Amino acid sequence: MSTCASFQIEHLQYLDAEGKLRAAAPPLAKDFEQLVALYRQMLFVRVFDAKSVALQRTGKLGTYASCLGHEAVHVGVGSALRPEDCFAPSYREYGAQFCRGVQAREVLMYWGGDERGNDYSGPRHDFAWCVPIATQCLHAAGAALAYKLRKEPRAAVCCVGDGGSSKADFYGAINVTGAMTLPLVAVIINNQWAISVPRKAQTGAQTLAQKGIAAGLPCVQVDGNDLIAVRAAMDTALERARKGGGGTVIEAVTYRLSDHTTADDARRYRDDAEVKAAWAREPMKRLRAYLEAHKAWDEKKEEAWKAECAARVDAEVNAYLESKSQPVTAMFDYTYAELPVDLARQREAAIAREQGH
Amino acid sequence: MSTCASFQIEHLQYLDAEGKLRAAAPPLAKDFEQLVALYRQMLFVRVFDAKSVALQRTGKLGTYASCLGHEAVHVGVGSALRPEDCFAPSYREYGAQFCRGVQAREVLMYWGGDERGNDYSGPRHDFAWCVPIATQCLHAAGAALAYKLRKEPRAAVCCVGDGGSSKADFYGAINVTGAMTLPLVAVIINNQWAISVPRKAQTGAQTLAQKGIAAGLPCVQVDGNDLIAVRAAMDTALERARKGGGGTVIEAVTYRLSDHTTADDARRYRDDAEVKAAWAREPMKRLRAYLEAHKAWDEKKEEAWKAECAARVDAEVNAYLESKSQPVTAMFDYTYAELPVDLARQREAAIAREQGH
Amino acid sequence: MAQITLIEAVTQALAWEMAHDPAVVVLGEDVGVNGGVFRATQGLQQKFGPERVIDTPLDETTIAGLTVGLAAQGMKPVAEAQFEGFIYPMMEHIACHAARMRTRTRGRLHVPAVYRAPWGGGIRAPEHHSEANEHLFTNIPGLRVVMPSSPARAYGLLLAAIRDPDPVMFFEPKRIYRQYKEEVPDDGEALPLDVCFVLRDGSDVTLVTWGAQVKETLEAADALAKEGISAEVIDLATVKPLDFDTIAESVAKTHRCVIVHEAPRTAGFGAEIAARLAEHSMFDLYAPVERVTGYDTHIPLFRLEMKYLPSVQRIVEAAKRTLTV
Amino acid sequence: MAQITLIEAVTQALAWEMAHDPAVVVLGEDVGVNGGVFRATQGLQQKFGPERVIDTPLDETTIAGLTVGLAAQGMKPVAEAQFEGFIYPMMEHIACHAARMRTRTRGRLHVPAVYRAPWGGGIRAPEHHSEANEHLFTNIPGLRVVMPSSPARAYGLLLAAIRDPDPVMFFEPKRIYRQYKEEVPDDGEALPLDVCFVLRDGSDVTLVTWGAQVKETLEAADALAKEGISAEVIDLATVKPLDFDTIAESVAKTHRCVIVHEAPRTAGFGAEIAARLAEHSMFDLYAPVERVTGYDTHIPLFRLEMKYLPSVQRIVEAAKRTLTV
Numbered sequence A, B: 001m002s003t004c005a006s007f008q009i010e011h012l013q014y015l016d017a018e019g020k021l022r023a024a025a026p027p028l029a030k031d032f033e034q035l036v037a038l039y040r041q042m043l044f045v046r047v048f049d050a051k052s053v054a055l056q057r058t059g060k061l062g063t064y065a066s067c068l069g070h071e072a073v074h075v076g077v078g079s080a081l082r083p084e085d086c087f088a089p090s091y092r093e094y095g096a097q098f099c100r101g102v103q104a105r106e107v108l109m110y111w112g113g114d115e116r117g118n119d120y121s122g123p124r125h126d127f128a129w130c131v132p133i134a135t136q137c138l139h140a141a142g143a144a145l146a147y148k149l150r151k152e153p154r155a156a157v158c159c160v161g162d163g164g165s166s167k168a169d170f171y172g173a174i175n176v177t178g179a180m181t182l183p184l185v186a187v188i189i190n191n192q193w194a195i196s197v198p199r200k201a202q203t204g205a206q207t208l209a210q211k212g213i214a215a216g217l218p219c220v221q222v223d224g225n226d227l228i229a230v231r232a233a234m235d236t237a238l239e240r241a242r243k244g245g246g247g248t249v250i251e252a253v254t255y256r257l258s259d260h261t262t263a264d265d266a267r268r269y270r271d272d273a274e275v276k277a278a279w280a281r282e283p284m285k286r287l288r289a290y291l292e293a294h295k296a297w298d299e300k301k302e303e304a305w306k307a308e309c310a311a312r313v314d315a316e317v318n319a320y321l322e323s324k325s326q327p328v329t330a331m332f333d334y335t336y337a338e339l340p341v342d343l344a345r346q347r348e349a350a351i352a353r354e355q356g357h
Numbered sequence C, D: 001m002a003q004i005t006l007i008e009a010v011t012q013a014l015a016w017e018m019a020h021d022p023a024v025v026v027l028g029e030d031v032g033v034n035g036g037v038f039r040a041t042q043g044l045q046q047k048f049g050p051e052r053v054i055d056t057p058l059d060e061t062t063i064a065g066l067t068v069g070l071a072a073q074g075m076k077p078v079a080e081a082q083f084e085g086f087i088y089p090m091m092e093h094i095a096c097h098a099a100r101m102r103t104r105t106r107g108r109l110h111v112p113a114v115y116r117a118p119w120g121g122g123i124r125a126p127e128h129h130s131e132a133n134e135h136l137f138t139n140i141p142g143l144r145v146v147m148p149s150s151p152a153r154a155y156g157l158l159l160a161a162i163r164d165p166d167p168v169m170f171f172e173p174k175r176i177y178r179q180y181k182e183e184v185p186d187d188g189e190a191l192p193l194d195v196c197f198v199l200r201d202g203s204d205v206t207l208v209t210w211g212a213q214v215k216e217t218l219e220a221a222d223a224l225a226k227e228g229i230s231a232e233v234i235d236l237a238t239v240k241p242l243d244f245d246t247i248a249e250s251v252a253k254t255h256r257c258v259i260v261h262e263a264p265r266t267a268g269f270g271a272e273i274a275a276r277l278a279e280h281s282m283f284d285l286y287a288p289v290e291r292v293t294g295y296d297t298h299i300p301l302f303r304l305e306m307k308y309l310p311s312v313q314r315i316v317e318a319a320k321r322t323l324t325v
Ligand SMILES: Cc1ncc(C[n+]2csc(CCOP(=O)(O)OP(=O)(O)O)c2C)c(N)n1
Pocket: A092, A131, A132, A133, A160, A161, A162, A163, A164, A165, A191, A193, A194, A195, A256, A260, C029, C058, C060, C082, C086
């Protein structure tokens, strides 16, 4: 018996739950201008998120997937990307997408039942929100392959949940990334729950990061509530990817502080105590504490920025609420580049029906 | 940065290519009676295999998947199982199946285009040959779950190729095995090729065994040409499984000495030199050398047993060649437990057509 | 004996069968503590334990394949796809194994499994939560495809599906999960599979439908009655194998037929019914068969989805067209 | 200008388009050095390099999803399923993404991909190597389903499929891969999609078919001609979207129609054609539409498979039945 391979999974945390630096941190930890900008982005997302939930509760939005508690990992991922990189979200990563230019009104449009939400202002090549779990991972791998074939120094990034890391597509994506040395960064956002299914029911693996070993990829676990750690892991992975060094699997450990979506009631299946404990580790508080300790932020700035966020969000909400429905023809017009004869006839019939009633 | 998990992959080999014991071996290494029985089984498979290829070449059999070079891993796996365990093969593991009571004529029937081949004499609960790659892994996991739920001390074993270890179903099977502590032993038979695709194109992982890490399972790599190593790994894994200790991933490293199937021509894509080198490591020679060194086997026994194998195989071949086709009604009679009205009418029409022509 | 909804009837059938057959297990995503995202399995885990009501990892391939393995080894698994729009990764195991195991092994092994899924649109749900994809399965030999459209039929057909020795796709029209309640005795009485249900007798036109569209179709029959037109309404219930004789008999009487379904028109299952009518009932028909269906487009997100789904008015108009030829 | 077989025409079309459009890449299992198990991609890797002719890991989910990603980012991938019976794990990506990306994003992204697969039975192949599953895709909006039945059509339609900005399922009837050779100029000329081909003019009965059954159908037309019956033969070529007008026109002339396909009968695509005829051509038809199809069973292993596949004789008989009503 001889050992033919061995592996380690590292855990990355700089900023602890109290906002104290726990390890020799990367330059970002001292770049307060950037940190403040990122913190503001996180706060914007949180304000937007609360408003969206409220809109749903009052019947002005369909089912909505809250991102409460994911601000550090989402903004950490989104801010690390360059415009020419490609982002393949699931359905929750608004924080990442806002960094890239997607507008809040587009998020609302999508959850408001209107395909135009996916016609992002953000990078036009980014993938749309992706409901079929984990499938986005393979789209990102395909994008990464396209860039590699065209010798473009771009990376593709997908986000997938702890639940999604069980699905075929996730394994397929990281495996092909390893086999073909693709510039893909796969970020597993382990928020402990897949609707009502806890992380431990998904897999017997001690960490989700170690799934990368199966693909022969570098993999690392980060504290997903620590913006600095997320950014550090992303920066390293993206640089490797863009330079032709291949892919990375990052597990970002965080917590879904909200219900799964507004259609869910998490009290059915998880303890208040667990949620309460998770609030103590949430990502905003610790970053704020750190910024305040370094005089980069204070209560006044917090209030002022919150007010501005609220105003911006209101404007976005209004734009959404004032949007007119698409005409009935919109059902037909994007099915193919050109309308086949059959469909053209059905389209005519639908128009006639509209006019008839 | 702290290490949160670490892993080792062990490689198991007792009998080297020259038939020398390389490490402190398990009791089987000294149980020459059993070893001889297993060697005879391996030789029977090899004789059968050559005959089957010849049958195909002369138009008496359809496409056939040869098992040349896999004798140690197939017989190692099959002989480790108990009748009440469940075996889920792919399409190549006759050596394992013969240990369990499947008849050579059944193998021929299947590749001869007749479903009756799958109506095994072997354990009636074993799964059928499985062409859709890796799907058998999940059937074995389902069997393992059934046994666990019914508290039966039985294990399920699936075999899957190096190629198959890339497929969704393999990952799904080992993941659910870890998540639910199922008595499943997943044996990856790494014969270096998936038709024309070499092992290194399947994955960036250094070993295929390490895929088990992704599922939190014990995993080990064995020399798949070393019967003693295969049996040792299987015995350990099966005992753990039957005792409720959960699953194992075993990578058995071997080599496909034949074409992929008789429909394939491996000279299109692989070097003669590679094949020649692999012949030096093949499983029969080393076991024979070991047995002969310990006076448990000799040339005379070899010739006698070969002659007997040939006679037995001929009898099986004759039984196959003499089998009559199923009647046209056989197309209909196993589609549902009871014939739906529609199908009954189609069946009548088919009978009428038979009689008409 | 309480009044229950369609989805409660699903739960009641599962509970009955689990109580009476220890081989029955339920598995899927969120079926356990949460009782399913629609509450179809509500309370079952408390009653029967986590060994029989099993939350799986999030992988439909896994669920489908485990189910084949369980069923082939003596269990009677009832697997759930959380929404029918997520059933695609289950298809290899369903088509190549569940539907084929009996044929492949000449009866040595078989797969008495049920694959359940909430089906169809109209509940203002997010993307991929509104699919009506029965066509994926209706051409696959060895399967049954069943779709209940009332609480009583949900109860009786699900019991039959679980007891059936062959694999059954059981699609639950989620739009009418809670449409109305009716008394459904919890007596373990199954309904026959492979049989259509005539929900309403009529003499002028036959309306054939299944799933959630039974609602609009019955309403259309009401509307037609007000105009003096007597519509017979047939609920396929078992889409495959099709009980065509019941439809043919009806059309022999009414001489007219409108088929209503939610899925896209082209190659939807309505085509099979219309084709059989063309083959077997051509000389009974006084007017061309009409199909009122979804368009050949993806069902739009919910702001437009009601413009996609067949409406009462479209059904009424089609019925009248058959009467004016 | 050489005489080439259908499969050589596939290779020729791939080579042409790869030479003229650097965005075209081929991916799948064994497509590289081996040139595909049927040799459809023979020589392409030598010519265009391993970066454009890519052997993937053995996972159809991966192939399908990579293809979506490639196509959405400006490539034109031609993905291969080694056999059509292995296409199931591709379905989620095809149905939920390839077919839907344009709709979902209002045209921002789209998926100009081709999914090729050898299709159909009759070559004495092992289990799962003989499937005829076009029905899996014909109800899915946003897809094209194309099936060539001659070397020239294989060449022209494959070029069109690759150039088409929307996803195309391209099913190659492997039984006639090498049936005969014909001259196919390698001129990069595509054939139109969404159009049926009238292969033979006739006046007494219309025979509609696609894929490998074109062979038997043309033979049946010959046999009928010997008996003085003039059969028109239509090859759908593009199964979806269906060019029904060509069929309707023919039936308006012949008043009789026989549809021939290899897939199981129930809910096979023949049903759609028969249904449309029932709707639009009812008063043109002098006899019920006939369907000559596979049975509603799994195609058996090869000892029995020829008893499953529609034969010339079955087609001839059906045609005659339409003439004796
Ligand atoms: C293929 C598929 N199966 C099931 C679902 C239903 N579903 C939506 S979200 C979800 C849980 C996802 O959990 P996770 O991956 O951890 O992501 P999170 O929601 O926690 O961000 C499920 C089962 C789906 N959208 N797609």
